[in-house]
Amino acid sequence: MIRPGKELLAVRPGAPAWGSGRSRTQHAALQKASSRADRLCRGLLCALCRSPGLDVHSGRVLGLLDDAPLLGQASASLLRCARYSPDPHAAQLLAFAPHHDRGVLTLVASAQEQGLQVRLPQQGQGAGAGAGAWVDVPLGPGRVAVLCGYSLSYALGGLLQPALHRVRPVAVAGSGGAGASAATAGSGRVSLAYELCFRPNACVDPAAITQGAAEQLPAAAAAAAGEGGATSRPALLTSALMERFEATHPVSINGSVRVKQAQPRAQQEPAARRQREEADLVSDGEEGKQKPAAAVAAAGRSGAQAQRAAGQGWTAVANGAAEGPQGASQAPPSDATEQQQQRRTSLRLQQQQNSRQNAPAPALTGVGTVKPVGTSGGSNGKEREQQAPAGATARHDAGAAAANGGAAGVSAAARRQREENRTAAGDEAPVAKRGRHDGGAVVEGEQAGSPAVAPTALSQPAPAGGSGNGGQMEAAAEGQHGDDRINIIIKGQGGSEVHFKVKRSTLVGKVFDAYCNKKGLDVTTLRFLYDGICVLDNITVAQLPGVQDGDVIYCWPAQVGN
Numbered sequence: 001m002i003r004p005g006k007e008l009l010a011v012r013p014g015a016p017a018w019g020s021g022r023s024r025t026q027h028a029a030l031q032k033a034s035s036r037a038d039r040l041c042r043g044l045l046c047a048l049c050r051s052p053g054l055d056v057h058s059g060r061v062l063g064l065l066d067d068a069p070l071l072g073q074a075s076a077s078l079l080r081c082a083r084y085s086p087d088p089h090a091a092q093l094l095a096f097a098p099h100h101d102r103g104v105l106t107l108v109a110s111a112q113e114q115g116l117q118v119r120l121p122q123q124g125q126g127a128g129a130g131a132g133a134w135v136d137v138p139l140g141p142g143r144v145a146v147l148c149g150y151s152l153s154y155a156l157g158g159l160l161q162p163a164l165h166r167v168r169p170v171a172v173a174g175s176g177g178a179g180a181s182a183a184t185a186g187s188g189r190v191s192l193a194y195e196l197c198f199r200p201n202a203c204v205d206p207a208a209i210t211q212g213a214a215e216q217l218p219a220a221a222a223a224a225a226g227e228g229g230a231t232s233r234p235a236l237l238t239s240a241l242m243e244r245f246e247a248t249h250p251v252s253i254n255g256s257v258r259v260k261q262a263q264p265r266a267q268q269e270p271a272a273r274r275q276r277e278e279a280d281l282v283s284d285g286e287e288g289k290q291k292p293a294a295a296v297a298a299a300g301r302s303g304a305q306a307q308r309a310a311g312q313g314w315t316a317v318a319n320g321a322a323e324g325p326q327g328a329s330q331a332p333p334s335d336a337t338e339q340q341q342q343r344r345t346s347l348r349l350q351q352q353q354n355s356r357q358n359a360p361a362p363a364l365t366g367v368g369t370v371k372p373v374g375t376s377g378g379s380n381g382k383e384r385e386q387q388a389p390a391g392a393t394a395r396h397d398a399g400a401a402a403a404n405g406g407a408a409g410v411s412a413a414a415r416r417q418r419e420e421n422r423t424a425a426g427d428e429a430p431v432a433k434r435g436r437h438d439g440g441a442v443v444e445g446e447q448a449g450s451p452a453v454a455p456t457a458l459s460q461p462a463p464a465g466g467s468g469n470g471g472q473m474e475a476a477a478e479g480q481h482g483d484d485r486i487n488i489i490i491k492g493q494g495g496s497e498v499h500f501k502v503k504r505s506t507l508v509g510k511v512f513d514a515y516c517n518k519k520g521l522d523v524t525t526l527r528f529l530y531d532g533i534c535v536l537d538n539i540t541v542a543q544l545p546g547v548q549d550g551d552v553i554y555c556w557p558a559q560v561g562n
């Protein structure tokens, strides 16, 4: 039976149990869809960062994501399946009211061509003919819409604006109206939206993320970014960022139908202040105007309907019950990443607290989800994080990402230069001389030469002496190392880490071999990714673009995702 309205099924990839009422086949299909969408989304994000128009260090953005979905570890990201049923009584209502998605990027796919619409920018960057008009985003087989979300816009200091979008109602079966076709008439519209989100305790610092990027932008875009741009956006934990989103988007139907509850009086003023601060992020008053539509949608998802929907294999999502990004703050932390993140987060939070005397209470509630810095033990002091697998999967999965490969190569040197300048200026200098991580491997002596890992990769001719620079990796006894040694972390697919302290002149292949020896792995079956780029074994550590103490190289099976 098709009922009027919209039904949503929201799942977080990697969640061990995806709710009741779903068969194993459904579970497997959702798992597959979400993991593919996740890879595509990360690849697109990586390509977007590296596109000449932005030239943002992709690691600074990708490092704010959680690990790629692993079974048994719920992701912060979310897959929404929506079924919009034909509704003869609600023809004037929108099936999905205008909204910004709260996450980083959303991919939307639907077998039905029509339904999704975006609003063209009214002013500033991208505004042109038809400014402010709603335009169709034709979907259908083989097509995916890519929407910039609030989190990405914030992280980029407004260099990209979040896409205001909505869904027009599907045609009533037999009406012959827009959207009806032999394939879809009578069944309503079904869409899949994958919303990539920052991990809950990531510290989103627009100023650090966009440093050096604006210089690449056309003057007009740079001006737009400067006004209310990165410098006026404080570093925030994702949880605080979501508070901000909610304060500036009073009614959101992003995954969950959220009707804003009356706030305690004490919280109203900061919320209003934040709303003013973020005037540049909210395109217009459209969302306010659409409140009635959202309220109708909310009313339509009563508990009784939710029960019926669940019985059909559709779990209704209503009033915050969704496993939305905000709910993901309960996700179990992955230890090593968490330790690094805690250190980074605490530094950022310190900055926040110093610079924002009037920080509203809700923004600080996120601190409660972060463990004290002291618990991070001897973890390496890594300032810049990376999420390597994205770039490689982008080349396999996303044409757009592949098309960007050249740009990535060109901008690498520029990025490195920027990083060096910044480090020289003491802006983001790594925290020096920390104790070694308890699990750190002591690497000694010469390892056998390692074969090439991947056909297309970051690679340079081996320096004189080839791979025979044995002895460059040395025991990392405290106090023995000079400034030319840095910590490099190899992170495996399951999240385990091995720490190496190496000379900058060491061939990375030596490190890979040492890692494989320690783990009992065959190096030829693996690829190593740094900042999303597959690294061959014949470059030195110093030749990794913008390498810093504590940087992570991800180790991934060569055939991943294929």
Ligand SMILES: O=C(O)CCC(=O)C(=O)O
Residues within 6 Å of the ligand: 080, 082, 096, 101, 106, 108, 110, 115, 116, 165, 167, 191, 192, 193, 254, 255
């Ligand atoms: O169904 C669609 O086309 C879009 C859905 C959407 O905007 C969302 O899930 O955030």
Ligand SMILES: [Fe+2]
Residues within 6 Å of the ligand: 099, 100, 101, 106, 165, 193, 254
């Ligand atoms: Fe959306």
